[in-house]
Amino acid sequence: MLEHGGNLRDAQQRFGGDDWIDLSTGLNPIGYPAPALAPDAWQRLPEPDPALVQAACDYYGAPHLLPVAGTQAAIQALPRLRAPSRIAVAAPGYAEHSHHWAQHGHSMRQVPYATLGAAVGDSDVLVVCNPNNPTGDTVAPAQLIAWCDALAARGGWLVVDEAFGDTAPASSVAAHVGRPGLIVLRSVGKFFGLAGLRLGFAGAEPRLLAALADVLGPWTVSGPAQLVALAALRDRPWQQATQARLARDGMRMRALLAAHGIHASGTPLFHWWASVHPEEFHEHMARRAIWVRLFREAGRGIRIGLPAHAWQWNRIEQALRDWDQG
Incomplete structure (x- = not known):
């Protein structure tokens, strides 16, 4: 089978650590609250x-x-x-x-x-x-x-x-x-x-x-x-509120990446950029328990989704600062 995002167990087995932030799928990190079932x-x-x-x-x-x-x-x-x-x-x-x-x-x-x-x-x-x-x-x-x-x-x-x-x-x-x-x-x-x-x-x-x-x-x-x-x-009210939140968070992520020299394309749910050596960035983030999506083949690059919580945003920003410093 092909490799996909969301394989967090593989990341944990390879790099160890706790409190992983999974940005590898591009999914809405604050999903719809499932109702009680009959x-x-x-x-x-x-x-x-x-x-x-x-x-x-x-x-x-x-x-x-x-x-x-x-x-x-x-x-x-x-x-x-x-x-x-x-x-x-x-x-x-x-x-x-x-x-x-x-x-x-x-x-x-x-x-x-x-x-x-x-x-x-x-x-x-x-x-x-x-x-x-x-x-x-x-x-x-x-x-x-x-x-x-x-x-x-x-x-x-x-x-x-x-x-x-x-x-x-x-x-x-x-x-x-x-x-x-x-x-x-x-x-x-x-x-x-x-x-x-x-x-x-x-x-x-x-x-x-x-x-x-x-x-x-x-x-x-x-x-x-x-x-x-x-x-x-x-649920139209949830959909409308979620559209607004994702648009806001997507712009925040694009601005955060740009502030660290990464000019990405994408959607509100994910951002992507081409890289000659994407493995280096992928491993850098993984060493900090942040799992992003690595593309090794056609269109070599990185895709990164959105975090759900303030502490996750802070860790991502710190990891990008560390990346800047080499």
């Missing part, structure tokens, strides 16, 4: 709840969606729904896309994010994260729709991973998921800070969603996950 939540088979789908459609502005066990489930299943095809995946990007499209007989190549448009003409499927993970780059919705139409005209797909899209709603194309060839993935784990639920949504034409549901099988999303997500997706 007594039978753990006994009943998790039949699909139409109320959850409606709440998700209302929140994401999409006409129809399929709940999935995290966007990872859809990422792994989608390559199985096509005959061998020519696949272009944005790079750097979320590595699971290229990993799974490289299987099942497909011809997969990675394309620099800035030149994605040039890949439309000789691809059957184009995969783009919007905002991109890890760089935070975005493609305008009008451009995405134009690419989608060009691909769909010859039976192709545009897969848009909007897992980090909650803080950039103007960039979303979820409202267009009835359009031929368009597939949009959304995550409850990032903005809501509920990665442990393993819940996301896939949007596409109804017949494609039906095929995806058949591949995934029954009971893919647990009953407790559905109940917690239903509350989170309906």
Whole structure:
């Protein structure tokens, strides 16, 4: 399996220490407060709840969606729904896309994010994260729709991973998921800070969603996950307050990094910068029990998320001061 953030046990085993600050995932560090569950939540088979789908459609502005066990489930299943095809995946990007499209007989190549448009003409499927993970780059919705139409005209797909899209709603194309060839993935784990639920949504034409549901099988999303997500997706006051807090904290992190000579791109949830020797910064922070995300391959660099508490901000700032001093 590929390496991902959130592997804090590995960090503790390698570097030791207590009171780790995990900034490796880009998740909202102050997640939605899960409500108490009904007594039978753990006994009943998790039949699909139409109320959850409606709440998700209302929140994401999409006409129809399929709940999935995290966007990872859809990422792994989608390559199985096509005959061998020519696949272009944005790079750097979320590595699971290229990993799974490289299987099942497909011809997969990675394309620099800035030149994605040039890949439309000789691809059957184009995969783009919007905002991109890890760089935070975005493609305008009008451009995405134009690419989608060009691909769909010859039976192709545009897969848009909007897992980090909650803080950039103007960039979303979820409202267009009835359009031929368009597939949009959304995550409850990032903005809501509920990665442990393993819940996301896939949007596409109804017949494609039906095929995806058949591949995934029954009971893919647990009953407790559905109940917690239903509350989170309906809670507009919490969502609005969280948008404001993340925007504020994201600006604070960007300013803190810039004050120490690091000019990063990203989103309110995470920041990223390229580095010739990212391993050195990664180890420097780990020696201080701060776990950031190291990218060793395409797009070598560092991604850093947000802390939750004042004492964590203070430790991060001290670690950056130490870095300045060499």
